[in-house]
Amino acid sequence: MDSETLSTLNSNIKNHSPVQSNGLISAPDPPKQPFVIGVAGGTASGKTTVCNMIISQLHDQRVVLVNQDSFYHSLGDDTLAQVYDYNFDHPDAFNTELLLSCMEKLKNGRAVNIPNYDFQTHKRIGPGWKVNPSDIIILEGILVLHDPRVRDLMNMKIFVDTDSDLRLARRIQRDTVERGRNIQNVLDQYARSVKPSFEEFILPSKKYADVIIPRGGDNDVAIDLIIQHIRAKLGQHHLCKIYPNVSVIHSTFQMRGMHTLVRDVKTTKHDFVFYADRLIRLVVEHGLGHLPFTEKQITTPTGSIYPGVVFCKRLCGVSVIRSGESMENALRACCKGIKIGKILIHGEGNNGRQLIYEKLPADISSRHVLLLDPVLASGNSAVKAINLLLSKGVVESNIIFLNLIAAPQGIHVVCKKFPKLKIVTSEIDVTLDEDLSVIPGMGEFGDRYFGTNN
Ligand SMILES: Nc1ncnc2c1ncn2[C@@H]1O[C@H](COP(=O)(O)OP(=O)(O)O)[C@@H](O)[C@H]1O
Numbered sequence: 257m258d259s260e261t262l263s264t265l266n267s268n269i270k271n272h273s274p275v276q277s278n279g280l281i282s283a284p285d286p287p288k289q290p291f292v293i294g295v296a297g298g299t300a301s302g303k304t305t306v307c308n309m310i311i312s313q314l315h316d317q318r319v320v321l322v323n324q325d326s327f328y329h330s331l332g333d334d335t336l337a338q339v340y341d342y343n344f345d346h347p348d349a350f351n352t353e354l355l356l357s358c359m360e361k362l363k364n365g366r367a368v369n370i371p372n373y374d375f376q377t378h379k380r381i382g383p384g385w386k387v388n389p390s391d392i393i394i395l396e397g398i399l400v401l402h403d404p405r406v407r408d409l410m411n412m413k414i415f416v417d418t419d420s421d422l423r424l425a426r427r428i429q430r431d432t433v434e435r436g437r438n439i440q441n442v443l444d445q446y447a448r449s450v451k452p453s454f455e456e457f458i459l460p461s462k463k464y465a466d467v468i469i470p471r472g473g474d475n476d477v478a479i480d481l482i483i484q485h486i487r488a489k490l491g492q493h494h495l496c497k498i499y500p501n502v503s504v505i506h507s508t509f510q511m512r513g514m515h516t517l518v519r520d521v522k523t524t525k526h527d528f529v530f531y532a533d534r535l536i537r538l539v540v541e542h543g544l545g546h547l548p549f550t551e552k553q554i555t556t557p558t559g560s561i562y563p564g565v566v567f568c569k570r571l572c573g574v575s576v577i578r579s580g581e582s583m584e585n586a587l588r589a590c591c592k593g594i595k596i597g598k599i600l601i602h603g604e605g606n607n608g609r610q611l612i613y614e615k616l617p618a619d620i621s622s623r624h625v626l627l628l629d630p631v632l633a634s635g636n637s638a639v640k641a642i643n644l645l646l647s648k649g650v651v652e653s654n655i656i657f658l659n660l661i662a663a664p665q666g667i668h669v670v671c672k673k674f675p676k677l678k679i680v681t682s683e684i685d686v687t688l689d690e691d692l693s694v695i696p697g698m699g700e701f702g703d704r705y706f707g708t709n710n
Pocket residue numbers: 297298299300301302303304305306426427430471472473474
């Protein structure tokens with residue numbers, strides 16, 4: 257490899273930019289998007305308290321908190337003269353356009369200026385404050401789940417659900433201490449606008465929440481579950497967020513070690529086969545976990561009842577010759593007596609793929625199909641194979657495509673064309689090179705596995 261090719265490759269890896277090649281779908285990977293959490297709920301329900309708990313427990317992440325309150329319209333003198341008639345709990349009290357534009361910028365990795373709102377003067381004060389883009393953006397406020405445009409920005413929607421009497425008691429305490437109000441003001445405002453608007457706008461938005469937290473900050477279990485979910489989502493490859501049907505096996509040091517061996521150019525054929533087989537077994541087991549099951553209670557030798565499940569029986573494997581045949585043993589070891597069909601597709605580079613040979617079970621249309629190919633590269637062969645299965649009457653959502661490694665380009669091609677099919681892989685690689693080889697990849701899998709490389 258000459259130094260120019262090497263430097264192009266390195267820059268492709270660094271930039272995660274797929275090679276533009278012969279019409280192959282090669283949209284560059286989007287920048288890593290932050291995870292946006294919306295936290296709504298009635299006044300003094302504990303939204304700010306819950307957000308602070310989430311932030312402190314996510315201490316190893318970059319988190320930014322944006323308050324909807326910052327986007328209250330500043331009141332002019334005329335309105336201020338009649339402030340007791342003003343409804344601060346109506347959607348029109350907020351500058352939602354400004355909120356949307358700030359959130360869009362943050363989502364796209366740009367810093368923004370957030371206004372500073374003063375609850376005593378009902379006005380914006382000072383120049384505001386600069387917020388930098390972060391891994392996680394939390395948007396908190398009474399009405400953040402009300403407007404569909406704001407909801408659409410969110411990856412997770414939370415509603416803090418606290419008893420109304422408790423909220424009123426807390427609000428009296430907070431507003432008299434922190435917001436310069438007297439008890440009579442707070443009670444009048446509550447009866448006149450806070451409670452009616454809660455019933456008209458805030459409570460109905462609860463139905464959009466993914467998670468409802470009863471008792472707010474007192475609910476440690478709910479907050480702990482939310483933290484776990486956020487951590488899991490942040491660890492996911494961005495393609496799994498775009499395509500929910502792509503499943504990457506949870507990475508462990510054991511798996512990284514096996515990948516290190518199979519990817520190493522110096523690994524012997526013997527070791528390559530051994531570690532590839534171990535990885536294949538994991539992929540097959542993981543893939544089987546996506547099959548439907550029925551519940552079945554059994555009695556154990558101790559006379560106890562065990563609430564078990566029964567595996568789906570109508571299954572078959574289909575290997576894409578020749579590399580896919582390396583996955584057949586693992587499938588047979590997991591599914592006793594499973595039928596396995598074969599497909600041979602010819603084609604090089606990005607030129608058309610041709611079906612050369614196929615032998616599939618006659619009743620394949622009524623089966624769940626595990627399609628076997630260790631490497632998903634451009635996706636061209638995969639598309640040919642999947643189209644053949646569909647033409648035989650296999651239901652798209654009954655196909656699980658199993659790979660050891662997958663290139664982003666192949667994932668885009670397959671998932672866009674077949675959104676109901678599932679892909680299970682053990683690692684998503686960086687890109688493809690000009691020859692449509694996966695980078696960093698593991699070389700020509702079939703040659704290394706079957707010992708036909710020179
Ligand atoms: N679990 C709780 N127990 C006691 N006081 C609480 C609890 N959660 C919140 N508070 C208090 O209630 C008031 C309102 O809580 P806050 O989190 O600011 O609500 P919100 O942001 O929904 O208006 C604050 O003074 C806060 O200290």
